[in-house]
Amino acid sequence: MQNSEPERKLSVARRAGLAQLAAAGVPSPGADADLISCHVLGISRAELKLRELRGDAFTAAQHTRYLDLLARRAARIPLQHLTGEGHFRYLTLKVGPGVFSPRPETETVVQLGLDFLREHGIQAPRCVDLCSGSGAIAAALASEVPHAQVWAVELSDDAIGYTRANCEPLGVTVLHRDATDLPEVLHGTMDLVISNPPYIPPNAVPREPEVRDHDPQMALYGLGEDGLQIPRAVAAQALRLLRPGGLFVMEHAEVQENAAAQLLREAGFAYVAGHPDLSSRPRSTSGRAPR
Numbered sequence: 001m002q003n004s005e006p007e008r009k010l011s012v013a014r015r016a017g018l019a020q021l022a023a024a025g026v027p028s029p030g031a032d033a034d035l036i037s038c039h040v041l042g043i044s045r046a047e048l049k050l051r052e053l054r055g056d057a058f059t060a061a062q063h064t065r066y067l068d069l070l071a072r073r074a075a076r077i078p079l080q081h082l083t084g085e086g087h088f089r090y091l092t093l094k095v096g097p098g099v100f101s102p103r104p105e106t107e108t109v110v111q112l113g114l115d116f117l118r119e120h121g122i123q124a125p126r127c128v129d130l131c132s133g134s135g136a137i138a139a140a141l142a143s144e145v146p147h148a149q150v151w152a153v154e155l156s157d158d159a160i161g162y163t164r165a166n167c168e169p170l171g172v173t174v175l176h177r178d179a180t181d182l183p184e185v186l187h188g189t190m191d192l193v194i195s196n197p198p199y200i201p202p203n204a205v206p207r208e209p210e211v212r213d214h215d216p217q218m219a220l221y222g223l224g225e226d227g228l229q230i231p232r233a234v235a236a237q238a239l240r241l242l243r244p245g246g247l248f249v250m251e252h253a254e255v256q257e258n259a260a261a262q263l264l265r266e267a268g269f270a271y272v273a274g275h276p277d278l279s280s281r282p283r284s285t286s287g288r289a290p291r
Ligand SMILES: C[S@@+](CC[C@H](N)C(=O)[O-])C[C@H]1O[C@@H](n2cnc3c(N)ncnc32)[C@H](O)[C@@H]1O
Pocket: 099, 100, 101, 102, 103, 106, 130, 131, 132, 133, 134, 135, 136, 137, 153, 154, 155, 156, 159, 177, 178, 179, 180, 195, 196, 197, 198, 199, 216, 218, 219, 220, 230
């Protein structure tokens, strides 16, 4: 795939792309330039590096597409919206405008649930993901726990199509409804409830344009002065859903560490404990339903 236009060479285009994204303040300009190239070429990052070393180039049409996507990324449109994909644990999920892009810190929250199931030898657990968005948590549980029965609950009309697309092929039951008001038939039946609810307070508007302008408002703001109105209602619902001894894990902001522990205790959970994410920030809290 050689050609005579030097700017179309993958290595040259990468350097130019990295510089453009860095100038626009994109936090990981090199990785994003690479992932845009991979998307345009339909190849992995390892294959991209190989082709760069070989001196390969974009075709004219591919180069035009690369430049177009770079310009949109430089305008701080999230990479996941440009590629239509989000990576979460072992999965590639469908994402885009209208749904919250899954984050690496939520992978740790899923791991806490998996560790609990393994440590307690629960072979065929019943699990529910409250406030599912793309369905990242539910899909990860369904794909990593062979005999699990999993539910995903999402209220947003804009997000629910993504929840279904990512979860239903894995056998997850998707409920399009308020996660704080679930049918009584499910009460007392769950081994594990995980939630990454909206939790940002109204006065803490995120600075990053990707989050502030592109993640749905309904996914960000937890309502109430402290942003914890929805998390409180989710915790109360989680307690109703769990069987005695079942585990609830909830993600929250770093600064909400103490408030989250307090709200779980007030909801009636036992053994309330905070957990660090991979950068040692306190980003989730768990509790067990009393026996
Ligand atoms: C922070 S996002 C998390 C999405 C996904 N669980 C993840 O970790 O990537 C919160 C999600 O909760 C949904 N949501 C907000 N209020 C809800 C409610 N009362 N019932 C169900 N879902 C709700 C939002 O639409 C959004 O998809």
